[in-house]
Structure formats: C-alpha cells, structure tokens
Amino acid sequence: MALSGKVALVTGGSQGLGKAFAEILLKHGAKVSLLDINVPTGNKLKAALDEEYGSDRTCFISCDVTSETQLKEAFHKTLESFGRLDIVCNNAGIGNESNWERTVDINLNGVIRGSYLALQYMKKQNKGQGGVIVNIASMAGLGPFLSAPVYTATKHAVVGFSRALADASQVSDYGVRINVLCPSFAKTEILETFNTDDLMGQFSNLRQTTQKLLEHMGVLDPSQVAEHFLQLVTDDSRNGAVLRVTQAGASYMEYPKSVM
C-alpha cells in the first residue's frame, strides 16, 4: 500500500509508540487522526506536527477507547475531516496490575472495539475502500511477562483475536488486512509503571527480576519500532502476520497452518 493520500487513525496517539507511528505515516504522505485521553499532550503534538507537515495533515480527537460512543464518534469525525479511512492502529495501552479490569478494558476490549469499527468503515461490503488494521500487542503477547500476568493475558488475547479476525476478513473478502506488532521494551512512559507500586499490584516484589529482564532485553527507541510497524502497513502480502521486534531485529512468527 502506498501511503500518499491515505488516511490513518491511531489510538493512544499523543505520545510514545503512537506518536512514532503517526510520525512515520506522516513522513510517507498519509494524513493522521490522533486519538487519546491525554488532551494537553495530544494538542501539543498536533501543534508541533502542524509546524512540520501543515495543519491539514493531522487532527487530534479526545477519545477514551473504553467508551464505544466516544470511539464511534472519533471514527465518524475522522471520516468527516479527511473523507476516507485506510489504516487503523489500535495502540492505546496501559500497565496496571492492581486495577486489572481497566487493563483488560483498554488493552483488549479497546482493541476489539477499534478493530470492529475499523472493519465497519473500511470493508468493501460497506462501500469502504479496504485497508489495514495494525494491533499493538507486545513480546508479552508471545511469552509470559512474569510480573504482569494480566498485561500478558491481554497481549496474548490481542494476538489471537487479530489472527482470527485476519482469517475471517480474508474468507469474507472484506479487503481489509489485520496484522499484529509485538515489540520488546521501548523507551516510553509505560516503563514508569515499574516504579509505581500502585500499578504493579501484587507482584511489585518482582521489581528486581523485571529490571534484570529489561536490562537483558534492552530498550528500543520508538522510531525503531515504527520502522517495523510501517512494514505491516505497506506490505500488501501480509495478513494475519505477527511481527516480533527486539534489539536483535525483527522476525515474523511462524505458526502451524490453520485447519481451515
């Protein structure tokens, strides 16, 4: 998929990986709708991007992915502002093992809400032009992250949900590809979770083990992660792909062939 003239929507787009995804899409000619609950940071980012790319290339929409109403409205506003929708990145996520129900509502339910709305707006059967969904999981979607069982569960679920949806989309001929990105640790604010007992919940005692894991795996720059995100967006041959990104490089996960 060539990105010039295409329109993307990124949840959790105010900062961190979402910001890096928005920037790489803009660099390649797309327009981007940024959705986030962090309004001051989102507005600041929009102002900075206006300077660099012009004010018609982005919009910022205050939106909580736990609200079906707000998310629906944000998709509607994106279509109203830019006239089309081609790329949806369900990226908003948190680490909170204490209020784990909120973690499930953002990291998993938010991705499901965003993916279903994306299909509704992009599938050919609804007069959409087709497109691509990239859901942001984590290395914790591929193996156990011992200090964060609920975070791990949500990210495994995002991988499974996205792979099943990709098959469903292909068999239904929606014209929409669905891929998953699984980054290792990256330098963003979510890493502050490890310094916050309230968020670490009952496994805050594992802080040192977590710290060792982080030192062992290293910390990626968001721009490195964004390069691989771009691959999932632009490579039309990829549907149901799960791309693992680590300091050592990126590789597609291989799974046994589906029965159907």
Ligand SMILES: NC(=O)c1ccc[n+]([C@@H]2O[C@H](COP(=O)([O-])OP(=O)(O)OC[C@H]3O[C@@H](n4cnc5c(N)ncnc54)[C@H](O)[C@@H]3O)[C@@H](O)[C@H]2O)c1
């Ligand atoms: N940084 C890492 O090490 C890492 C590694 C793998 C995967 N991830 C995943 O990447 C995604 C982005 O995280 P990040 O690292 O950029 O962290 P971050 O904390 O910098 O960014 C997360 C963004 O999501 C927004 N957000 C939180 N709850 C929201 C909600 N209910 N509705 C809308 N927006 C909401 C936040 O305001 C913030 O702007 C997450 O899904 C995270 O799990 C991060």
Ligand SMILES: CCCCC/C=C\C=C\[C@H](O)C/C=C\C/C=C\CCCC(=O)O
């Ligand atoms: C306490 C709540 C967790 C907060 C989440 C904060 C940061 C998350 C970062 C990444 O998503 C985690 C990335 C990599 C580590 C995950 C798993 C390591 C083991 C994987 C394996 O064995 O294959």
